[in-house]
Amino acid sequence: MSGAHNSQRGETAFEINGQSRVLRPSFAALVAAEEELGPLFALVERASEGQLRLAEIAALFWHCLADRGATTREEVGEAVMQAGLASASGPLRALLAQILQGRA
Secondary structure: OOOOOOHHHOOEEEEEOOEEEEEOOOHHHHHHHHHHHOOHHHHHHHHHOOOOOHHHHHHHHHHHEOOOOOOOHHHHHHHHHHHHHHHHHHHHHHHHHHHHHOOO
16 A cells, blocks of 8 residues: 555554555544544543553554554554654644544
8 A cells, every 4th residue: 555645634644564554534433443442532632641552542543544454453553663652643643633623
């Protein structure tokens, strides 16, 4: 899959297994994430307080993968660890901004 993403749709990219992957915060993806992680507003608040857990970041990324293919959650978690929290924070901020602001 190409790493091309459409920022107008709230998409961002994140590297998993050496490939740039599109993270798309669609309604279905965010509903699934919310069912697992709890209310999205609370997730945003925890993130703003520096209280977001690694597992929560990986779960949000996994739910927002535009094309999961055979990608496992463990691979997403490993990619977050390999990139480091500083590198993962850019895509995380993009997803959280989309949750708060929606599309223009």
